[in-house]
Amino acid sequence: MIQLIASDMDGTLLGKKMEVLQENVEAIRFAEEHGVKFVIATGRNLSEARPPLEDVGITCPIIAVNGAQAFDENRNELFTIEINKDSASEIVKTLEDDQVYFEICADGHVYSNSPAQRIENMAMNLANMMPHLTFKMALSMATSQLDVLPIKYIDDYQRLLEDDTARILKFIAFSHEEAKVLAPIRKNVEKLPDLIVTSSYPNNIEINHQYAQKGIAVKRIADKMGIPMENVMTIGDNLNDVSMLGVAGVSFAMGNAEMDVKNVAKYVTDVHSEAGVGKAIRRAIEENL
Incomplete structure (x- = not known):
């Protein structure tokens, strides 16, 4: 049973115009109605990640800078891992x-x-x-x-x-x-x-x-929420997503993902411009993946 979904942004959640497609927004709401938490895991920093989410009213924890930082839904810093x-x-x-x-x-x-x-x-x-x-x-x-x-x-x-x-x-x-x-x-x-x-x-x-990786950060967030990793779903498209695709119980690569990424993920969804994230979320919940 999926309890937490972590999604990348660029090439994943965002469409061609760097916007969150309405089908993705509706799927996130659908997941939340089923008691599923939603988290962003992006290479962007917080100030770059916020605008497209705020444009569509999505408020959620954000794992930023590939896992170097994380913030709760109120933008309070949870942790930071810096390079010396x-x-x-x-x-x-x-x-x-x-x-x-x-x-x-x-x-x-x-x-x-x-x-x-x-x-x-x-x-x-x-x-x-x-x-x-x-x-x-x-x-x-x-x-x-x-x-x-x-x-x-x-x-x-x-x-x-x-x-x-x-x-x-x-x-x-x-x-x-x-x-x-x-x-x-x-x-x-x-x-x-x-x-x-x-x-x-x-x-x-x-x-x-080395400890600033999306997979490590997603696990830290899941542990904080008391959610086992087998009940976590991750979605991504590129090599900086591989660590979180590998640790989740359910993982989706985007249709536009690199082949090395598809080889790690358990499932493949549609491309980012066709709301592949929304389709993956609905499939995971409706099929109880």
Whole structure:
């Protein structure tokens, strides 16, 4: 019997316009009417995750930054798992030496050192998700989203590392050449202690503390609610979702998921643009998966 559902956002809960589709909203309400708790588990930070949920009136706990932070439905912080500053300095050096653009998530903010590259990377992601868009249209959409998604620009990341109050939660590095550039970087980063490297799109790698994983975070939330993992359902589409798909009693990969993700999940649902999350939720409850 499903008691808790944890869903990813991008490529999963959200549609092509980064909105929560009405069919998904109705399925979440259907689950709640059956006594099932709903939780978000995303690579986004809290301030990035909130707007699309608030737009449709969804109030729920949020696991953010791939499991580096979690908040209850009232946005009270439940836990934070940060990357220590020595490791962060080594990561910065590695990424800068390889001359890739990267961003740092720290305490509710995303930090970038290049507005132009920030927009270009957002446009590339939008173009990949929506092939019907021209790159010019994707650039326009990315520019408009900068007003919604909080971003702080900093000329030197070293200033952030020297700030004793800043908690470093995640690095995300990008390359249009994808694995050709990112695979060697990933190998070098994985040599550093206490880190894990995942991905949310083929053109990025995401670096967290090894205990900042969605699977670990979902289990912590479930334990807090007194719910055994066999009664937990998880839904995701990419490699940063694999840890939570692997630990849940019921797991769904999206139709648009990477094949490695589908191989881990117990079931496969429809694509994100066709409300695959809503279909998975209704199937799990109606069939008592």
